[in-house]
Amino acid sequence: MTTVLVINAGSSSVKFQVVDPATGEARTKGEVERVDEDGYDAALRSVTEQVEDAPDLLAVGHRVVHGGSAFTRPTVLDDGVVDELERTSELAPLHNPAAVAGIRAARAAYPGLPHVAVFDTGFFADLPAEAATYAIDRDLAQRARLRRYGAHGTSHAFVSRAAASFLGRDVTDVDQIVLHLGNGASAAAIRGGRPVDTSMGLTPLEGLVMGTRAGDLDPGLVLHLLHDGRSVAEVDELLNHRSGLLGLAGVSDFRDLLERRAAGDAAAGLAFDVYVHRLRKYVGAYLAVLGGADVVTFTGGVGEHAPLVRAAALTGLARLGIEVEPARNDAEADGPRIISPDGAPTTVLVVPTDEEWEIAREVVATLERPPGSGPTG
Known part of the structure; x- marks a missing residue:
């Protein structure tokens, strides 16, 4: 059985799974915690010790939140690609620096295997222009590559396909809204398997309320803070680390x-x-963007495990064909499930995400891509 080691390097931990890309089975998984900026080499040594019984590794797949405009599809990593990824860190300051540190350490730990980066932004690379374009100076936007990039793309891709499969339908025949709710949170409108809009923007700051991020707010608020004497670093700290649920209530979980x-x-x-x-x-x-939805799907830690959130978020939408059936919604269950009433015009689902499986499949597809079939980014 060929497997892929999937690595998700965060700012203070390294999560890993050895995944069978054909079935999604995780042969080994774990997490190395309390990793500081200089500790990724030690963390990867711990990972190699825990997966040493997996001699059939095909490759290492890395979750990277932001690929910028340079990387719009899974990409085989070399020194030049890693250097370019480092330059995109300002677009995802909570995530990309750690991912790059993890990649460098993993390439040193597994020098004989191909390494592939899979980008959260990749699923949204071909958003329609009307959804991806900000209404700012066109020349500046083109020069600085300012556009809506989205995030959580591996989750939205997996869940939208899994939701259609669970309902016995082809994903190309389903219009759906996917709500990925965790410490980070995003929404996506997906028509026939392809995204047509998403809530996160140039960076993962835009959109829904999150654990420490405010999501949508008036850009004038940022200007006001700057004019009022706050530094750029202070505003950055506020918006990325001290807003959202933490800012409102003092807790982010x-x-x-x-x-x-x-x-x-x-x-x-x-x-x-x-x-x-x-x-x-x-x-x-x-619903307006899609002209109506066949499915609304909740996923992520909050989306999968907080029935109160699911019910409250869809309250008052019965006239739009969206309802939650209380007994189904409150029932403790694992796996994909329907939580809307029988016969409802729009089916409401809970579908567990599996980003590691999605990454493993993307890695295999990338390595099987014929030479000369197109750019890696």
Whole structure:
């Protein structure tokens, strides 16, 4: 059985899985925690020790959040590609620097294997121009490559295909809204298997309310803070690390938020209301973009495990054909499942995501691509 080692290097941890790309079976998986900026070499040594019983490794796949305009498809890594990835770090400051450090360490740990980067932005590389384009000076936007790149693309790709398969339909025949809700959160409108809009933008700051990120806000707020004497670094810290649920309620983990809300904490209650209001607004917007949806799918840690969020986010949408059946929604279950009433015009699903399996499949497809079939980026 040929397997792929999938590595997701974060700012303080390295998650890994040895995945069978044909079935999605994880032969080995784990996480090395408390990794600092200089500790990725040691972390990868720990990974190699834990996967040493996997002699059939075909390749190493790396999750990279942002590929910028240079990388729009999975890419075989070499020194030049890694250097270019390092230059895109400002577009995903919470994620890309760690990914690059992890890639360098992994290439040293596994020098005899091909390494492939799979980008969260790749699924959204061919967004329609009207969705990808910001209404700013055209020449500046083209020079600086300012556009909507999106994120969580590996999850949106996997889940949209899995949702269609679960319903016994071809993905090309399904119009759907996918809500990936975790510490980071994003929405996507997907027509026939291809995205036509998504909530994250140039960076992962835009869109839904997240654990530490505000999502949509008036750009004038940023200008106001700068004119008021805050430095760029201070504003960056605020928007990436001290906003969202943390900024509103003092906690970034949704489980903690729900506990505080249940105990009567007013700040947690308001944060919950802001969160679900933003979700509902995006669902409504994407219904308009798609001209109606066959499916609305929840995924990610919050989307899969917080029935209260699912119910609240879709409250009041019955006239649009979207409802949640309380008993189905509240039932504890694993795997894909329907949570809408029988006969509802729009099917509401919960579908667990599997980004590692998606990455493993993308790695194999990339390595099997015929030479000369097109650019790697």
